Amino acid sequence: MKILRTLLRGAGQVMFQGSWWTGLMFLIGIFWGSYATGNPAVGWGALLGLVASTAAGWLLNENPSDGEQGLWGFNGILVGCAFPTFISPDSWLMWVSIVFFAMLSTWVRRGFNNVMAPWKVNSFTFPFVFLTWIFLLAARMFDSLHPAGLSTPALESSFDYSLDCSFVSLVIYWLKGVAQVFLVDSWITGVWFLVGLALCNKWAAIWAGIASAVALGLAILFQTNPHDIANGLFGFSPVLTGIALGMTFYKVNWRSALWALAGIAATFFIQAGMDVLMAPWGIPTLTAPFCVATWLFLLPLFRFTDPHPDHSNWKSKDS
Amino acid sequence: MKILRTLLRGAGQVMFQGSWWTGLMFLIGIFWGSYATGNPAVGWGALLGLVASTAAGWLLNENPSDGEQGLWGFNGILVGCAFPTFISPDSWLMWVSIVFFAMLSTWVRRGFNNVMAPWKVNSFTFPFVFLTWIFLLAARMFDSLHPAGLSTPALESSFDYSLDCSFVSLVIYWLKGVAQVFLVDSWITGVWFLVGLALCNKWAAIWAGIASAVALGLAILFQTNPHDIANGLFGFSPVLTGIALGMTFYKVNWRSALWALAGIAATFFIQAGMDVLMAPWGIPTLTAPFCVATWLFLLPLFRFTDPHPDHSNWKSKDS
Amino acid sequence: MKILRTLLRGAGQVMFQGSWWTGLMFLIGIFWGSYATGNPAVGWGALLGLVASTAAGWLLNENPSDGEQGLWGFNGILVGCAFPTFISPDSWLMWVSIVFFAMLSTWVRRGFNNVMAPWKVNSFTFPFVFLTWIFLLAARMFDSLHPAGLSTPALESSFDYSLDCSFVSLVIYWLKGVAQVFLVDSWITGVWFLVGLALCNKWAAIWAGIASAVALGLAILFQTNPHDIANGLFGFSPVLTGIALGMTFYKVNWRSALWALAGIAATFFIQAGMDVLMAPWGIPTLTAPFCVATWLFLLPLFRFTDPHPDHSNWKSKDS
Numbered sequence: 001m002k003i004l005r006t007l008l009r010g011a012g013q014v015m016f017q018g019s020w021w022t023g024l025m026f027l028i029g030i031f032w033g034s035y036a037t038g039n040p041a042v043g044w045g046a047l048l049g050l051v052a053s054t055a056a057g058w059l060l061n062e063n064p065s066d067g068e069q070g071l072w073g074f075n076g077i078l079v080g081c082a083f084p085t086f087i088s089p090d091s092w093l094m095w096v097s098i099v100f101f102a103m104l105s106t107w108v109r110r111g112f113n114n115v116m117a118p119w120k121v122n123s124f125t126f127p128f129v130f131l132t133w134i135f136l137l138a139a140r141m142f143d144s145l146h147p148a149g150l151s152t153p154a155l156e157s158s159f160d161y162s163l164d165c166s167f168v169s170l171v172i173y174w175l176k177g178v179a180q181v182f183l184v185d186s187w188i189t190g191v192w193f194l195v196g197l198a199l200c201n202k203w204a205a206i207w208a209g210i211a212s213a214v215a216l217g218l219a220i221l222f223q224t225n226p227h228d229i230a231n232g233l234f235g236f237s238p239v240l241t242g243i244a245l246g247m248t249f250y251k252v253n254w255r256s257a258l259w260a261l262a263g264i265a266a267t268f269f270i271q272a273g274m275d276v277l278m279a280p281w282g283i284p285t286l287t288a289p290f291c292v293a294t295w296l297f298l299l300p301l302f303r304f305t306d307p308h309p310d311h312s313n314w315k316s317k318d319s
Numbered sequence: 320m321k322i323l324r325t326l327l328r329g330a331g332q333v334m335f336q337g338s339w340w341t342g343l344m345f346l347i348g349i350f351w352g353s354y355a356t357g358n359p360a361v362g363w364g365a366l367l368g369l370v371a372s373t374a375a376g377w378l379l380n381e382n383p384s385d386g387e388q389g390l391w392g393f394n395g396i397l398v399g400c401a402f403p404t405f406i407s408p409d410s411w412l413m414w415v416s417i418v419f420f421a422m423l424s425t426w427v428r429r430g431f432n433n434v435m436a437p438w439k440v441n442s443f444t445f446p447f448v449f450l451t452w453i454f455l456l457a458a459r460m461f462d463s464l465h466p467a468g469l470s471t472p473a474l475e476s477s478f479d480y481s482l483d484c485s486f487v488s489l490v491i492y493w494l495k496g497v498a499q500v501f502l503v504d505s506w507i508t509g510v511w512f513l514v515g516l517a518l519c520n521k522w523a524a525i526w527a528g529i530a531s532a533v534a535l536g537l538a539i540l541f542q543t544n545p546h547d548i549a550n551g552l553f554g555f556s557p558v559l560t561g562i563a564l565g566m567t568f569y570k571v572n573w574r575s576a577l578w579a580l581a582g583i584a585a586t587f588f589i590q591a592g593m594d595v596l597m598a599p600w601g602i603p604t605l606t607a608p609f610c611v612a613t614w615l616f617l618l619p620l621f622r623f624t625d626p627h628p629d630h631s632n633w634k635s636k637d638s
Numbered sequence: 639m640k641i642l643r644t645l646l647r648g649a650g651q652v653m654f655q656g657s658w659w660t661g662l663m664f665l666i667g668i669f670w671g672s673y674a675t676g677n678p679a680v681g682w683g684a685l686l687g688l689v690a691s692t693a694a695g696w697l698l699n700e701n702p703s704d705g706e707q708g709l710w711g712f713n714g715i716l717v718g719c720a721f722p723t724f725i726s727p728d729s730w731l732m733w734v735s736i737v738f739f740a741m742l743s744t745w746v747r748r749g750f751n752n753v754m755a756p757w758k759v760n761s762f763t764f765p766f767v768f769l770t771w772i773f774l775l776a777a778r779m780f781d782s783l784h785p786a787g788l789s790t791p792a793l794e795s796s797f798d799y800s801l802d803c804s805f806v807s808l809v810i811y812w813l814k815g816v817a818q819v820f821l822v823d824s825w826i827t828g829v830w831f832l833v834g835l836a837l838c839n840k841w842a843a844i845w846a847g848i849a850s851a852v853a854l855g856l857a858i859l860f861q862t863n864p865h866d867i868a869n870g871l872f873g874f875s876p877v878l879t880g881i882a883l884g885m886t887f888y889k890v891n892w893r894s895a896l897w898a899l900a901g902i903a904a905t906f907f908i909q910a911g912m913d914v915l916m917a918p919w920g921i922p923t924l925t926a927p928f929c930v931a932t933w934l935f936l937l938p939l940f941r942f943t944d945p946h947p948d949h950s951n952w953k954s955k956d957s
Contacts, residue, residue, distance in 0.1 A: 060940060093860060104904060104934075111937030115757060119434060138910035143799040143861035153793040155472040155599055161462040222412060223462035266423060272457035280599050280793055280918050296423075299430030302379060438753060474791040474918055480781040541731060542781035585742060591776035599918050615742075618749030621698060 002068075010050050010073020014125065015181060015193070015208070015240065016248045017200040018069045025196025026182065030081065032192065033184030041089035042081055042183070048095070049080020049102035056103035062110065075109055075128040076102035081183045082132045082286065087139055088148040101131050121298050125240070129286040136283050151282035163226040170216065177212035177235015181287070185231055203247040211235070211242025211264045218268045225275075234271055237290035241267040244294045255304040259297065267293035321387075329369050329392020333444065334500060334512070334527070334559065335567045336519040337388045344515025345501065349400065351511060352503030360408035361400055361502070367414070368399020368421035375422035381429065394428055394447040395421035400502045401451045401605065406458055407465040416464075420450050440617050444559070448605040455602050470601035482545040489535065496531035496554015500606070504550055522566040530554070530561025530583045537587045544594075553590055556609035560586040563613045574623040578616065586612035640706075648688050648711020652763065653819060653831070653846070653878065654886045655838040656707045663834025664820065668719065670830065671822035679727035680719055680821070686733070687718020687740035694741035700748065713747055713766040714740035719821045720770045720924065725777055726784040735783075739769050759936050763878070767924040774921050789920035801864040808854065815850035815873015819925070823869055841885040849873070849880025849902045856906045863913075872909055875928035879905040882932045893942040897935065905931035 008023030011030075015022075027046070034042035053076020057067045066072060079102045087094050105127045112123035112130075139145040151157075175190030182189075198205035215238035219229045228234060245263045250256035270289040278285055327342030330349075334341075346365070353361035372395020376386045385391060398421045406413050424446045431442035431449075458464040470476075494509030501508075517524035534557035538548045547553060564582045569575035589608040597604055646661030649668075653660075665684070672681035691714020695705045704710060717740045725732050743765045750761035750768075777783040789795075813828030820827075836843035853876035857867045866872060883901045888894035908927040916923055 060938075100900075100903065104900075107938045107940070108934055111934055111939075114937055114939060118437065118756065134907055134911040137912070137914040138907050140794070140914045141862050141910045145860070155474070155793070156459070222464070224460050262419075262423075265419065269453055269457050272460045273453040274456070276456040276459045276600065281914065296427055296430055299433055300379075300426045301430075301433060302426070437756065474793070475778070541783070543779050581742075584738065588772055588776045591779045592772040593775070595775040595778045595919065615746055615749055618752055619698075619745045620749075620752060621745070 006068055006070060007050055007054055007073060009068070009070025010054055011046075011070070011077055012196070012200065013070040013074035014078060015197060015204065016243050017197060017204060018071075019200040020070075022196040022200040023070065025192050025199060029179065029189040029192030029196070030182050030184060033179060033182075033186035033189035036186050036188065037184070039084060039089075041084035045080035045084040045089070045095075045098055046077050046182070047080065048098050049076040049078070049083075052076055052099045052102035053079070053106045056106040060107060062106070071109075072106050075105035075125060075131075078125060078128040078182070078287075079105055079132060082128070083135065085183050086136055086147060086150050086284070088146040091145055093142075093144050097135060101135055105131055119299055120301070121295055124244075124291045124294065125287045126291045129288045129291065132286055133283060137281060140281075150284075151279070153282040154279055157225075157279055159225045159227065161223045161226055163220065163229060165220070169230070173230055173232060174209075174212050174216055174235070176230075176232025177216060178208055178232070178239055180232040180236035181239055190232075197243075201247065203252050204243050207242040207246035207260065208239045210246070210261075211238040211240075211267075214238065214242075214261065214264050215268045215271075218265060222272075224272055228275070234268060237271050237285075237287055237293070238264045238267045240287060240290035241293050241297075244290070245297055249294075249298060250304055253304065259302070259304065263293055263297040266296065325387055325389060326369055326373055326392060328387070328389025329373055330365075330389070330396055331515070331519065332389040332393040333397060334516060334523065335562050336516060336523060338519040339389075341515040341519040342389065344511050344518065348498065348508040348511030348515070349501050349503060352498060352501075352505035352508035355505050355507065356503070358403060358408075360403035364399035364403040364408070364414075364417055365396050365501070366399065368395040368397070368402075368417050371395055371418045371421035372398070372425045375425035379426060381425070390428075391425050394424035394444060394450075397444060397447040397501070397606075398424055398451060401447070402454065404502050405455055405466060405469050405603070407467040410464055412461075412463050416454060420454055424450055438618055439620070440614055443563075443610045443613065444606045445610045448607045448610065451605055452602060456600060459600075469603075470598070472601040473598055476544075476598055478544045478546065480542045480545055482539065482548055484539070488549070492549055492551060493528075493531050493535055493554070495549075495551025496535060497527055497551070497558055499551040499555035500558055509551075516562075520566065522571050523562050526561040526565035526579065527558045529565070529580075530557040530559075530586075533557065533561075533580065533583050534587045534590075537584060541591075543591055547594070553587060556590050556604075556606055556612070557583045557586045559606060559609040560612050560616075563609070564616055568617060569623055572623065578621070578623065582612055582616040585615065644706055644708060645688055645692055645711060647706070647708025648692055649684075649708070649715055650834070650838065651708040651712040652716060653835060653842065654881050655835060655842060656709075657838040658708075660834040660838040661708065663830050663837065667817065667827040667830030667834070668820050668822060671817060671820075671824035671827035674824050674826065675822070677722060677727075679722035683718035683722040683727070683733075683736055684715050684820070685718065686736050687714040687716070687721075690714055690737045690740035691717070691744045694744035698745060700744070709747075710744050713743035713763060713769075716763060716766040716820070716925075717743055717770060720766070721773065723821050724774055724785060724788050724922070726786040729783055731780075731782050735773060739773055743769055757937055758939070759933055762882075762929045762932065763925045764929045767926045767929065770924055771921060775919060778919075788922075789917070791920040792917055795863075795917055797863045797865065799861045799864055801858065801867060803858070807868070811868055811870060812847075812850050812854055812873070814868075814870025815854060816846055816870070816877055818870040818874035819877055828870075835881075839885065841890050842881050845880040845884035845898065846877045848884070849876040849878075849898075852876065852880075852899065852902050853906045853909075856903060860910075862910055866913070872906060875909050875923075875925055875931070876902045876905045878925060878928040879931050879935075882928070883935055887936060888942055891942065897940070897942065901931055901935040904934065 005020040008020035009018050011023035011026040012019050031043040050073045054073045057072035083098050109127040172187045175187035178193050179190035194205050212235040215234050219234040241263050246260035274285040324339040327339035328337050330342035330345040350362040353359050369392045373392045376391035402417050428446040491506045494506035497512050498509035513524050531554040534553050538553040560582045565579035593604040643658040646658035647656050649661035649664040669681040672678050688711045692711045695710035721736050747765040810825045813825035816831050817827035832843050850873040853872050857872040879901045884898035912923040
């Protein structure tokens with residue numbers, strides 16, 4: 001049971017919630033979405049990555065309190081979601097790679113956190129991002145692995161800006177923005193995730209909702225790629241930035257709320273910029289825009305409240 | 320009046336001169352050049368970015384002595400020069416973006432400086448470079464913004480090497496190298512900038528002149544893109560490196576002069592390398608070659624004089 | 639004689655061996671390979687780079703004990719190997735550039751080591767990698783320099799996976815993996831290098847051999863580019879990672895052996911990923927995959943033995 005709770009907290013920590021109830025809702029949402037969109041390997045990959053990365057923490061004798069809070073597992077579960085989303089699961093090498101890279105994510109996280117410790121920031125989901133970029137780039141050179149769902153490398157991508165802006169559509173885009181945190185393209189999964197967040201902390205759910213809405217509004221205002229808007233691809237990084245700045249690293253108040261809104265807007269621009277940056281390889285940005293934006297807003301070390309927040313690790317809010 | 324002087328020093332600090340007289344000459348040069356080249360939005364953008372970034376410093380209660388030296392404004396004024404140079408000013412969203420990104424530059428500078436403080440180096444103009452890269456990349460995905468003056472993305476660019484090397488042409492290239500520090504393509508602006516530098520410190524003007532000349536010579540020796548040579552695009556980063564290494568972070572003497580010359584040569588190679596690096600996106604290098612080269616020459620922490628220079632912030636030379 | 643031994647140790651330190659006997663074997667292997675493959679400029683460039691970078695250390699009054707261990711020379715010798723490999727040696731500007739960039743590598747190494755010191759890691763061969771990237775990118779813009787042996791920039795490279803897997807061929811690929819550490823495409827050179835390693839420390843030779851074999855096996859298992867496999871291009875970075883993790887920064891034991899094997903596998907994936915990453919410029923990865931992988935495996939600061947290894951500099955094993 002303790003192991004099970006540790007694993008579930010690992011799912012919850014993707015959105016900064018060290019609660020196994022939240023993690024359970026997230027896993028349900030992932031499995032629902034993966035079966036609903038016809039790619040069940042995403043659900044099973046998530047489970048495999050979660051177990052492998054958590055096991056790596058034990059094997060390497062890392063600080064067990066980190067593990068119990070779920071901090072070993074959140075990069076691994078994302079590795080497990082991403083690999084079958086972009087690489088066809090018909091090769092056993094893909095599954096072996098999930099295990100290896102999920103385990104890698106546990107000590108790469110430790111290394112990155114060591115690097116960032118002097119500035120009191122955390123590597124967040126960047127170990128997952130960095131390792132998945134390596135794997136997806138490498139996979140383009142492997143005849144044994146077959147890309148599925150990666151864009152075609154291109155120098156410029158053009159699009160016709162035409163978006164269905166009916167109220168129901170907008171709500172679906174908004175919910176998909178939340179679901180895409182785990183790379184799931186299903187608005188029902190977004191509901192599961194919001195419920196999971198609310199179970200742990202109402203402000204987490206509120207900031208996730210605000211962030212997805214603000215990013216959606218900016219994407220429409222600046223008229224970006226309508227396909228990406230409709231699939232929630234402008235929402236997931238702002239959702240994480242919103243939870244991080246709005247209620248995790250700063251206490252909830254009016255000044256930190258303005259700060260979080262500026263951070264959400266910055267995340268939107270970084271998302272668009274990185275989409276263009278990575279187009280020549282046809283590789284997704286994953287949650288890098290969230291990482292970059294949140295670092296930019298934590299590194300100045302502004303304090304809007306006392307005591308000064310310690311950014312080097314987030315506190316478990318488990319019950 | 321105090322506010323006005325703070326703003327003008329912000330213009331001066333782009334070339335490390337915390338003098339409001341210097342800043343005034345720079346602003347005159349920018350406005351002259353922007354009207355002369357038919358794009359007055361550059362001048363007004365510069366003013367808007369300068370005001371917005373300086374205001375951000377006050378709003379965030381940053382250390383006021385920094386602000387009085389003009390250190391809040393120099394990234395913002397460059398943001399304001401760059402956006403209308405590369406994005407058509409016909410959209411109000413471009414102007415709103417100048418305000419947002421200029422404000423961002425103030426706290427991104429603070430964050431970057433926190434990161435670099437342990438090695439006694441400064442982020443220089445890199446906050447401007449980093450944020451403008453994000454915006455220009457993002458703008459390629461925005462139907463609401465229209466690139467103007469950005470290159471076409473390409474894997475390789477070929478050119479015929481044929482350059483007019485008459486004495487008058489060479490002087491014009493040399494002066495444009497100074498003017499392009501603020502992205503202005505006018506040799507008369509280069510004269511204004513040299514006068515502004517000399518008003519504050521004769522060595523600043525001398526090193527700016529030496530650097531633009533050395534870079535021009537190397538560009539002709541290695542036969543790089545003649546269009547870039549003729550528009551001063553190999554000069555502006557070396558100019559900044561020359562001022563930084565030749566008289567700002569080291570005392571003027573023969574050993575530091577050799578060091579600065581090596582730094583200017585390194586900046587030339589980094590400029591050419593980054594031009595090729597960024598060709599697939601058609602995005603300019605901005606002053607990144609200066610930042611990279613100057614970091615490379617400050618990080619070894621060599622001391623050619625006593626006392627050891629403190630690189631973490633440059634001293635105001637205001638009168 | 640002391641100068642000669644210092645220079646030879648510089649050659650040896652490319653593979654972490656501060657022994658002048660090892661360096662002598664390496665130099666013989668380089669000259670053999672450069673004449674055997676019809677490009678003698680590589681051998682003479684290596685010598686020139688070695689001398690220039692070591693001289694830079696003296697000129698700058700760096701800590702002489704570093705120099706005597708050969709730590710000034712190993713980046714310079716690699717610069718001298720790489721420039722004539724990728725740029726036609728028919729221009730005198732190429733030779734001047736070797737001198738300038740080899741000298742640069744000495745203080746860029748000092749700067750990078752200053753940056754990395756807080757985490758007890760070293761810049762390894764990254765000064766060489768970084769500076770050679772700059773030069774090769776810049777050279778594409780220089781009419782005065784002619785690329786020779788650089789790939790054509792391309793967004794995607796396709797290949798037919800068909801590899802001669804006879805035992806003799808596999809042995810040749812395996813030995814070329816060792817030889818390519820100095821960019822030499824000759825299996826006989828690989829023998830010279832293994833002999834040189836064994837002269838200094840048998841474990842260095844053993845780990846070099848294991849690493850090249852493991853990387854070769856993974857490259858065949860994942861079916862990567864057969865041309866690269868056959869020329870040892872998947873071997874050289876893992877060889878360096880194997881020596882670094884297997885016997886330089888950790889004492890030889892079973893736990894560190896498992897760690898080194900994981901590091902070798904990670905280097906293989908990073909090699910493939912970076913090959914794709916750099917394809918749009920047609921620029922080689924050089925030894926960057928080794929640097930990145932070894933950093934990733936040192937930064938967590940795991941200790942498998944007491945006393946904790948000091949990663950900030952490797953100890954000379956000279957006799």
